[in-house]
Amino acid sequence: MGVVNRLVGGMPIPRMVRVRQEFDGARLADVGGAVRETLRxxxxxRGVRPGMRVAVTAGSRGIANIALILRTITEALREAGAAPFVVPAMGSHGGATAEGQLDVLRSLxxxxxxxxxxxxxxMExxxxxxxxxxxPVQIDARAAAADGIVAVNRVKPHTSFTGPYESGLMKMLAIGLAKQAGAEVCHQEGYANMAANIEKYGRAILRDAKVLFGVAILENAYDQTCEVTALPPEEIAKREPALLLRAKALMPGILLPNVDVLVxxxxxxxxxxxxxxxHITGCFATGYASGPPRPGKLAVLDLTDETHGNANGIGVADVTTRxxxxxxxxxxxxxxxxxxxLTQAVRMPLVMDSHKLAIQAAIKTAPGFDKARIRMVRLRDTLHLSEIFISEAMLSDAAANPRVEVLGEPEELSFDGEGNLF
Incomplete structure (x- = not known):
C-alpha cells in the first residue's frame, strides 16, 4: 500500500467541533410497566388459555430494552397460564444457523x-x-407447532424499500419468522416487489398461523423506547401503516446540509x-428507498462487536479500513x-491501512477542489445522533440552527501511533 498511502497521506484533515443536535426526546419512564399496561x-x-405453548419472536436488531420487553411479555403469558418460549426470528441473520442465531440473541x-x-x-x-x-408460506417449525405466536418488533423505515409496511410486525412475520428458507422466497422477486410481498406473506401468516397478538415498539431519536402498542391479529395490518408514519416522524438525522465527507x-x-x-447517511443500496442527500463520500472505520463479523451494508461505503x-x-x-x-450491499470499498488514511482518502476523492473548507461530519454510529462532530467549515450553519448547540472549540483529530482513532 506504499503508493496508495502516498497518494492520500498528505491530505489535510479539518479540525472538528463537537455539537449537540436536539430532537424529540419523549420516552417511557417505565418500559416494563408500559408493556404490561398495553397488554392489559x-x-x-384474553385469547391465552392455560397450558398453551406460545412462541414469542426475537429479532436481531439492537432494539432498546428488547430483553426487558420480551421478559415482560413472557411473564404476562406465564401469569395467564401459558408456557411461553422465545424463537429467533431473524431470517438468515446469524449466518443462517441455529447456533449463530442464538449467539445474536445472547449478544442482545x-x-x-x-x-x-x-x-x-x-432453522427448520x-x-x-x-x-x-x-x-408457499413458511414459518419457523417450532412456532408453527405451538398453540400461539406473539410477534414483537420495532416499527421503523426499512433501509432498502418504501411501502405501507417496512420494518415492523408484518416484516417480522413475513421474513423474520420465515427463517432463511421463507425469507429467500419473499426476497426472490427483488426489492421492487418487497413492499407488496411483505404485505402478501404477512397477511397469509396472519390468516393461516396461530398469531395471538403483536407488540409494536417505537423509539425516539435518541434510541429510547417511547411507545409500545399491543395489537390483536386483526388489527396488525390495519394499524401498522400509521405506526410507521409515526416512526418516520420520530427519526433523527444530520441537521446540517451539504456534507462532503461522512465518517x-x-x-x-x-x-x-x-x-x-x-435514512441517516443518505447511502442506499437500492433505488427503491430514499432519504436525505448522499454525502460526497462515506467512510466507515470498524464493525461493532455485536455484529459478529457481519458487514452487510459495507457496499454503500466508499472507503473503509483494514x-x-x-x-x-x-x-x-x-x-x-x-x-x-442484495449482493451490492456487500461489495468492498477502498480499503486503507488506518483510520487516518481512510479519512484522508475520503477527503481526497470527495467532489470539489477546496479541501481546506471540506464539510465533514463524524458519527459514532447511525443510532447515536445527539452528539456528533462537524468540521470548522460547518460552524456558521451550526450557529444559525436553533436545534444545534456548539459544545467546544475546533480540535485536531487525535490519532495513535498507527493512525487510528480508537
Whole structure:
C-alpha cells in the first residue's frame, strides 16, 4: 500500500467541533410497566388459555430494552397460564444457523436465564399455507407447532424499500419468522416487489398461523423506547401503516446540509439492517428507498462487536479500513446478501491501512477542489445522533440552527501511533 498511502497521506484533515443536535426526546419512564399496561388494556391476553405453548419472536436488531420487553411479555403469558418460549426470528441473520442465531440473541441480552423461559432455535420451517397467487408460506417449525405466536418488533423505515409496511410486525412475520428458507422466497422477486410481498406473506401468516397478538415498539431519536402498542391479529395490518408514519416522524438525522465527507466510526447489524441506517447517511443500496442527500463520500472505520463479523451494508461505503476487513466474516455476511438478493450491499470499498488514511482518502476523492473548507461530519454510529462532530467549515450553519448547540472549540483529530482513532 506504499503508493496508495502516498497518494492520500498528505491530505489535510479539518479540525472538528463537537455539537449537540436536539430532537424529540419523549420516552417511557417505565418500559416494563408500559408493556404490561398495553397488554392489559388491549385485551390481547384474553385469547391465552392455560397450558398453551406460545412462541414469542426475537429479532436481531439492537432494539432498546428488547430483553426487558420480551421478559415482560413472557411473564404476562406465564401469569395467564401459558408456557411461553422465545424463537429467533431473524431470517438468515446469524449466518443462517441455529447456533449463530442464538449467539445474536445472547449478544442482545436475550438468554434463558434472563427471560425465565426456554429459547428454542432451529432453522427448520413448516409450510402453513399458500398466498393468493399460490406461493408457499413458511414459518419457523417450532412456532408453527405451538398453540400461539406473539410477534414483537420495532416499527421503523426499512433501509432498502418504501411501502405501507417496512420494518415492523408484518416484516417480522413475513421474513423474520420465515427463517432463511421463507425469507429467500419473499426476497426472490427483488426489492421492487418487497413492499407488496411483505404485505402478501404477512397477511397469509396472519390468516393461516396461530398469531395471538403483536407488540409494536417505537423509539425516539435518541434510541429510547417511547411507545409500545399491543395489537390483536386483526388489527396488525390495519394499524401498522400509521405506526410507521409515526416512526418516520420520530427519526433523527444530520441537521446540517451539504456534507462532503461522512465518517462513521462503526457499523453493524445491531445498528441497522444495512449496518448504517441509510435514512441517516443518505447511502442506499437500492433505488427503491430514499432519504436525505448522499454525502460526497462515506467512510466507515470498524464493525461493532455485536455484529459478529457481519458487514452487510459495507457496499454503500466508499472507503473503509483494514481493521474492518480483518473482522469481516463472509460466512456470516454473505448468507444475508444471498437470501436478500442484495449482493451490492456487500461489495468492498477502498480499503486503507488506518483510520487516518481512510479519512484522508475520503477527503481526497470527495467532489470539489477546496479541501481546506471540506464539510465533514463524524458519527459514532447511525443510532447515536445527539452528539456528533462537524468540521470548522460547518460552524456558521451550526450557529444559525436553533436545534444545534456548539459544545467546544475546533480540535485536531487525535490519532495513535498507527493512525487510528480508537
Amino acid at each position: 388494556g388491549s385485551g390481547v391476553l 441480552g436475550i438468554t434463558e436465564d434472563y427471560l425465565g423461559c426456554p429459547v428454542e432455535s432451529s 420451517v413448516r409450510e402453513i399455507g399458500r398466498t393468493p397467487d399460490g406461493r 462513521v466510526d462503526r457499523m453493524g447489524k445491531n445498528i441497522s439492517g444495512l449496518g448504517m441506517d441509510p 481493521r474492518l476487513l480483518e473482522r469481516f466474516d463472509p460466512e456470516v455476511t454473505y448468507p444475508n446478501a444471498i437470501t436478500a438478493t
